[in-house]
Amino acid sequence: VLNGQPYNRRCDVYSFGICLWEIYCCEMPYPYLTFAEVSSAVVRQ
Secondary structure, eight states, X not given: XXXXXXXXXXXXHHHHHHHHHHHHHSSXXXXXXXXXXXXXXXXXX
């Protein structure tokens, strides 16, 4: 979605994983990165 591809189930799986991380660890993932840095890394990898 961030790089112009259509929305699909993989987006939901990734989002769910991030939510589980936040619930389990009680913190945001990648706390020292900006939104731009995180979104860029997600698109590249």
